Amino acid sequence: MSENISQKNAVVVESLDQEGRGIAHNDGKVIFIDGAITGELVTYAPYRKKPSFENAQLLSVLRPSGMRVQPKCIHFGVCGGCSMQHLDIAAQVAVKQRILEDNLERIGKVEPETILPPIHGMPWGYRQRARLSVRYVQKKGKVLVGFHEKRSSFVADMTRCEILPPKISALIPKLSELVEGLSIRERLPQIEVACGDKVDVLVIRNMEPLTAQDEDTLRAFADRHAIQFWLQPKGPDTVVPFYPLTVPQLTYTLPEFSVEMPFAPTEFTQVNHQLNRVMVHRALRLLDPQPGERIADFFCGLGNFTLPIARSGAQVLGIEGSPALVKRGQQGAAHNGLSERTTFMAMNLFEMNEEELRKLGAFDKWLVDPPRDGAIELVKSITETTAPQRIVYVSCNPATLARDAEVLVHVKGYALKAAGVMNMFPQTSHVESIAVFEKIAG
Secondary structure (H helix, E strand, O other): OOOOOOHHHEEEOOEEOOOOOEEEEEOOEEEEEEOOOOOOEEEEEEEEEOOOEEEEEEEEEEEOOOOEOOOOOOOEOOEOOOOOOOEOHHHHHHHHHHHHHHHHHHOOOOOOOEEOOOEOOOOOOOOOEEEEEEEEEOOOOEEEEEOEEOOOOOEOOOOOOOOOOHHHHHHHHHHHHHHHOOOOHHHOOEEEEEEOOOOEEEEEOOOOOOOHHHHHHHHHHHHHHOOEEEEOOOOHHHOEEEEOOOOOOOEEEEHHHOEEEEOOOOOOOOOOHHHHHHHHHHHHHHHOOOOOOEEEEEOOOOOOOHHHHHHOOOEEEEEEOOHHHHHHHHHHHHHOOOHHHEEEEEOOHHHOOHHHHHHOOOOOEEEEOOOOOOOHHHHHOOOOOOOOOEEEEEEOOHHHHHHHHHHHHHOOOEEEEEEEEEOOOOOOOOOEEEEEEEEOOO
8 A cells, every 4th residue: 555655645734623634635635644743744545535535544754743742552553542642632632622613613603702721631541431342353362352443343452551540451451361261252242441439340241141150250350450340231221230249339529519429330421530520610610500590401411510500509400311310310419418409300302392491491591411412402492481591511522512502692692602622532532612602681
């Protein structure tokens, strides 16, 4: 693929896209180059060709950018888990801020009155949740444990992962040896990681029952490495603790709000606990909940924002599509002594309409934290009688945030007061952001 490299293959990278790929132009085509950085002169080799664009791999950097750094992970470029390790961490944040602003301008046709300072934390060892793939590869004579290879369904042959907590990273080769010694090594497709403040959990996806010898092997491993095993024979709702049973509950904390959140290892929580604390602080500062206010927390999950809002003295309705998470939210409220200020309900927010929103009653403010699909049906359902004065919108997809912002600003009468990025996933192209909308008087 690298032979006969000519001047035709040498291009100057003009910018980066949302996946962290370099964007260049050549012969009337847009070229997306993995691992290239803005301003660099590079050569490339296409791996996917279309009439108007090509996807390409980087062959050589003829003129490097000052933002280029040596990737820390020895598996970078093979593992598909990170795409920005070659880019200085400050530059990563700047790129994500530009992506957010470009999406708001291009898709939403809006511009925030204020750009919030970016939120960022530890660049390495931050990922408290992960799903590791497991595969026995006969040709290699070993079990591979790790993330998928780039652009592939194959599991990368990994010995560590720099974005996992060091303790979990060091377990990767040991988990490979562990699974290889189990009777179900070919019927164990994944190990889910969930780290809490007091216990680290590994969920074994066992598609066949364990033998007595398998169980003894897992117990010995758990004792040796101070972790707790759970088993998942079928769907996520079948997960049960296996060993040891006498350990603290899986929790994370929000000390600023005196909140401790219990959760099950397969339930959704933010993967970056340290940055989650900073995110909740910013969201609450922007929302500014006051005693006596009635506030809605849409897509509330297990109450990551609901309970801190309630701690302020406001009355909060948390709405979530998953009945299991609603139940967990109720348990969390009781655990923190906040049941009197919180109500949780299950509702499909992707099918929201004006009538259903009206039934919920009036709210002073909203907190909205949707998945990647955004909250378009919710924002389209706002009327003059149901419009809150302020909406704080936490987003994991700048494109859907921008789409929803267009409706809020150009149709529903809101001003986009501020927006900014939160680098929840350093070394990756994932863009997490937060925006605040204020209802315009009259």
